[in-house]
Amino acid sequence: xxxxxxxxxxxxMIQYFKWMGGFLVLAATSVTLSAEVSWKDTFQIHGFASxxxxxxxxxxxxxxxxxxxxxxxxxxxxxxxxxxxxxxLVSAQLLSRWAGESDDxxxxxxxxxxxxxxxxxxxxxxxxxxGRIINPLGLYNDTRDVAFTRPSILLPQSIYFDRTRNLAxxxxxxxxxxxxxxxxxxxxxxxxxxxxxxxxxxVERALFMRRVPGELKGNISLGGRLLYERDGxxxxxxxxxxxxxxxxxxAGPEDxxxxxxxxxxxxxxxxxxxxxxxSLTGEYALRRIATKDFGPFGPSDASLTGESYYLQGAYRFTxxxxxxxxxxxxxxxxxxxxxxxxxxxxxxxxHLRFAKDFTVGLRWDITPSFMLRAEYHxxxxxxxxxxxxxxxxxxxxxxxDLFALLLSYRF
Amino acid sequence: xxxxxxxxxxxxxxxGAASRLDYHCxxxxxxxxxxxxxxxxxxxxxxxxLLVTLLSLICNSGAAAQEVIVHSDxxxxxxxxxxxxxxxxxxxxxxxxxxxxxxxxxxxxxPIHSSFAKQKLGIFPHQxxxxxxxxxxxxxxxxxxxxxSAREMHARVAATxxxxxxxxxxxxxxSVRMVEIE
Numbered sequence: 001x002x003x004x005x006x007x008x009x010x011x012x013m014i015q016y017f018k019w020m021g022g023f024l025v026l027a028a029t030s031v032t033l034s035a036e037v038s039w040k041d042t043f044q045i046h047g048f049a050s051x052x053x054x055x056x057x058x059x060x061x062x063x064x065x066x067x068x069x070x071x072x073x074x075x076x077x078x079x080x081x082x083x084x085x086x087x088x089l090v091s092a093q094l095l096s097r098w099a100g101e102s103d104d105x106x107x108x109x110x111x112x113x114x115x116x117x118x119x120x121x122x123x124x125x126x127x128x129x130x131g132r133i134i135n136p137l138g139l140y141n142d143t144r145d146v147a148f149t150r151p152s153i154l155l156p157q158s159i160y161f162d163r164t165r166n167l168a169x170x171x172x173x174x175x176x177x178x179x180x181x182x183x184x185x186x187x188x189x190x191x192x193x194x195x196x197x198x199x200x201x202x203v204e205r206a207l208f209m210r211r212v213p214g215e216l217k218g219n220i221s222l223g224g225r226l227l228y229e230r231d232g233x234x235x236x237x238x239x240x241x242x243x244x245x246x247x248x249x250x251a252g253p254e255d256x257x258x259x260x261x262x263x264x265x266x267x268x269x270x271x272x273x274x275x276x277x278x279s280l281t282g283e284y285a286l287r288r289i290a291t292k293d294f295g296p297f298g299p300s301d302a303s304l305t306g307e308s309y310y311l312q313g314a315y316r317f318t319x320x321x322x323x324x325x326x327x328x329x330x331x332x333x334x335x336x337x338x339x340x341x342x343x344x345x346x347x348x349x350x351h352l353r354f355a356k357d358f359t360v361g362l363r364w365d366i367t368p369s370f371m372l373r374a375e376y377h378x379x380x381x382x383x384x385x386x387x388x389x390x391x392x393x394x395x396x397x398x399x400x401d402l403f404a405l406l407l408s409y410r411f
Numbered sequence: 412x413x414x415x416x417x418x419x420x421x422x423x424x425x426x427g428a429a430s431r432l433d434y435h436c437x438x439x440x441x442x443x444x445x446x447x448x449x450x451x452x453x454x455x456x457x458x459x460x461l462l463v464t465l466l467s468l469i470c471n472s473g474a475a476a477q478e479v480i481v482h483s484d485x486x487x488x489x490x491x492x493x494x495x496x497x498x499x500x501x502x503x504x505x506x507x508x509x510x511x512x513x514x515x516x517x518x519x520x521x522p523i524h525s526s527f528a529k530q531k532l533g534i535f536p537h538q539x540x541x542x543x544x545x546x547x548x549x550x551x552x553x554x555x556x557x558x559x560s561a562r563e564m565h566a567r568v569a570a571t572x573x574x575x576x577x578x579x580x581x582x583x584x585x586s587v588r589m590v591e592i593e
Contacts, residue, residue: 042511081553086504086511091550111550120504122494134549142549149544175447179502180495232496232534235544276535317460319520355518368519 017223035077042083050075050147050408059382060389063100065402072099075145089115095145101388102162102202110145111170120179123164126178129192134170136190136225137240137294138268138283141168147408151281151312151324152361153375154404156306157384158286158330160269163206166197167244171221185230196221196244205387207262208299209290213251219261221245227270238270248294260294263303275397279315283308322363324375330355330383339374351398355381370409377402477527480565480587481573486511489591496532498575501544501552504506506573514555515567523561527577531592 034079054062055069058364063072079093092112098105101411113131141161143149160168170214173194196218204212244264250257267289290303310328317323331337332353339353361375383394390396439469453459480496486508490498493527497503498512517524518536519536530537558564561578568576569586583589 040555043498044547046547046554048548079549081547081550081551083504086509089550089552093548093550113550115551119505122497122503124493125497125502129551134551139533141547142551148549149541181497220473232532233538234501234534274535274538277479319537343557 015374024055035205039082041083043080043083045078045080046178046411047073047078048146048148048296048408048410049077050154050406054098055403056400057402059385060100061386061402062102063389064136065389072100072101074096074105075147077145079110081285084303087117087120089117091115096164097145100386102386103165108166109201114322116226123181124179126176129177130173132170132172133175133192134193135168135223135242136175136244137168137223137266138285139238139272139281140238144169146374146410147363147406148371151314152326152359153208153373153406154359154377154402156283156310156326157357158310158328159283161330161384163384163386164202166199167203169197171196171218171223185228185235189225190223190225190231191222193220193222195219198246203384207289209387212257213255214257215251216247216262217247217249218252219245221248234274236270236272236274239268240270241265241267256297257294257344258293258295258298260298261292263290263292264288264364277408279314281312281314282310289320291337305334306330306332320365322365324359324361324363326357326359328359329356332383347396348393351381351383351396352393353381353383355383357378357384369411370407373406376405377404420543424474447480463512468530476580477523477577478580478583479531479575479577480568480583480592481576481590482568482570483588484572484588485575485588485590489593491593492533495527495592497529497533499532499534499539501546501553501555512572513574515558515564515571516555517564518557520560522531523577523579589591 012191016024025061026410051071052062053069053071054065056065057299058066060066063070065072065146067150071296072175075095075097077093077095079091081089081091083089084297088115093110094107096105096107097103105352109132111132111134113133114125114127115129117125117127119126130383136142138159140150144155144165148155148278150213155162171192171194173192175192175194177188177191179189191317198218201211201216203216221239221242221244223242223244225238227236229236229237242265244266246259246262246264247258248260248262257337266285268283268285270281272279285308287306287308288303291299292301308328308330310326312326314329315321332339336342337354339350342353343350357377357379359375359377366372379400379402381398382390382400385396479490485506485508494503497518499514501514519525519540525536528534528539532539543552543554548552555568556567558567558576559581564576564578565582565587568574578587580589
C-alpha cells in the first residue's frame with residue numbers, strides 16, 4: 001500500500017520534472033548567444049520543508065489530532081526560476097502537502113509560468129504572465145504554503161481556510177501586472193483571467209459536504225488586486241477580489257444532479273503597518289456563493305453572503321524571537337451569524353456556521369534557514385474545521401482548543 | 412522557597428480551628444514571597460532586555476555609513492531613492508542600456524546590511540526579506556545573491572557585469588564605483 005503510494009508519488013514527480021525540464025529547455029533555446037551575462041547564472045532553486053505536531057481537544061484538525069496529537073501536517077516544496085532573457089522569467093514550484101484527510105501528499109504544480117516584462121523603469125514597470133499563476137488575494141495567499149512567510153503556523157482560517165486551498169492558491173490563464181512608484185508611495189496592480197483549479201475532492205466536499213457523481217469544471221474567472229505600499233512596505237493597503245465560476249458536469253442520465261453552476265465571489269480589504277519591532281495587520285473579507293440549475297435533487301437556486309475578519313499584532317523581541325496575537329472571526333452567512341436558522345432548517349449543529357479563534361504564538365528563528373514555532377488557539381465554532389477529519393457533524397464540539405508546534409527549514 | 416511551607420501550614424490548618432489564624436498569616440507571607448520571586452524574575456528579564464538593547468545599539472553605531480556600489484561599466488553616476496528601492500526590492504530587472512541587474516546583499520542580520528537597509532533604503536531588513544520571499548515563492552521574481560562577507564561583496568561586484576551592492580565607505584576603492592543616492 002505504502003509502496004504503491006510511493007510509486008505513484010515518484011511517477012507523478014518524474015512527469016512533472018519532465019514537464020518542467022521541457023519548459024526550461026524550450027525557454028533556454030530561444031536565447032541568442034550574444035548575451036553578455038550568461039543566462040545560466042540566473043538559475044535559482046529554492047525550497048522549504050515543514051513538519052507540525054498538532055494537539056486538539058473536541059475536534060480533529062489535520063489528522064487524528066485529539067488526545068495524543070498528530071504529525072499529519074507536512075509541507076514540502078521546491079521551486080526553480082531562470083531568466084533566459086533579461087525580460088523573461090520562467091518559474092515553477094512543485095508542492096507535496098499532507099494535512100490529515102484534506103491532503104494526501106500527492107505532488108502538484110503550485111505554479112508554472114512565463115513572466116515577460118514589457119516596461120522596466122524605476123518608476124513604472126509592467127508585464128504579462130502566462131501559465132499557472134498564483135491568485136493575487138489578500139496579504140498571505142501568494143506564499144500560503146511557506147511556513148516562514150506565514151504570521152503563524154496556521155494562517156488566519158477565516159480568510160485563508162485550507163478547505164479549498166488549491167482553488168484559492170492558483171489558476172490557469174494569463175495576468176497583466178504593473179507597478180507605479182511615486183513620491184507618495186507605490187501602487188501595485190495585478191489583473192488576471194483564468195480557469196480555476198477544481199482538482200481533487202476539496203471543492204466538492206466544501207460545496208456539497210459529500211462526493212458527487214459528476215465532475216466540477218472551472219469556467220472563465222476573473223481576479224485582481226490593487227496594493228498601495230508606502231516607505232517600502234511600512235504601510236500596506238490592499239483591495240483584492242475574484243469572481244470564480246465553476247460548472248457541474250453530470251455523470252450521466254442517472255445522476256440526480258443536473259448541469260448546474262456555482263458562482264463564488266470574494267472581496268478582501270487588507271491593511272498592515274510594519275514598524276521595526278512590531279507589525280499590525282487586519283483583513284476583512286466578504287464571500288458570496290450562489291448555486292443555480294442543479295435541479296430538484298441538488299442545492300436550490302440561492303445565494304449566501306459570508307463575512308470574515310481578523311486583527312493581528314506581532315512583536316519582535318529580538319531579530320530571532322517574535323510573538324503574535326490574533327482574533328479571527330468567520331460567519332458563513334452574515335444574515336444568520338450564529339447558525340440558528342441553519343440549525344432549524346437542516347437539523348445540523350448551528351456551530352458549523354461560525355468560528356471565532358483567539359490565537360497566541362511564538363516564533364524562534366534558530367538560524368536564517370531553521371524556524372521553530374508554537375501556538376495556541378481557543379476556538380468557538382467549527383465553520384473552518386476540515387470536514388474530512390470530522391465526518392460526523394453531530395460529533396463536533398463548539399468550544400475547542402488547538403495547540404501546534406512546527407519546525408521548518410528553507411533554502 | 413516558601414511554597415512547601417505554605418502547603419505544610421495548609422495541612423496543619425485543617426487539623427483545627429485554632430491554627431486557622433496561623434494558616435492565614437502564612438498564606439499572606441507565601442503570596443508575598445511568591446510575588447518577590449516574580450518581581451526578581453521580572454527584574455532579571457528587564458536587565459537582560461536592556462543589556463541586549465544596549466549591545467545592539469553599540470553594534471549598530473559601530474557600523475559606519477554604507478554606500479551603494481556598482482560594477483564599473485554600469486552607466487549611472489547617481490540613482491534616485493525610488494530606483495534603489497526598486498532594485499534592492501528585486502523589482503527592476505535591467506539597467507537603462509539593457510544589461511541585467513545583479514543584486515548582491517549580505518545576510519539579514521549583518522550590521523552592514525541592517526544599516527544599509529535602514530539608512531539608504533528606509534526599509535527594515537525584515538520587510539525586505541518578506542518582499543523577496545513573496546517574489547521567490549510565488550514565481551513572480553528572484554532572490555538577490557547573498558554573499559557571506561563585505562570582502563566577498565567587494566570582489567563579486569567588481570567582477571560581475573551589471574552588479575550592484577553596498578559597502579562601508581572606507582572599503583570602497585577604484586575597482587568598484589560608488590553611486591550617489593539623490
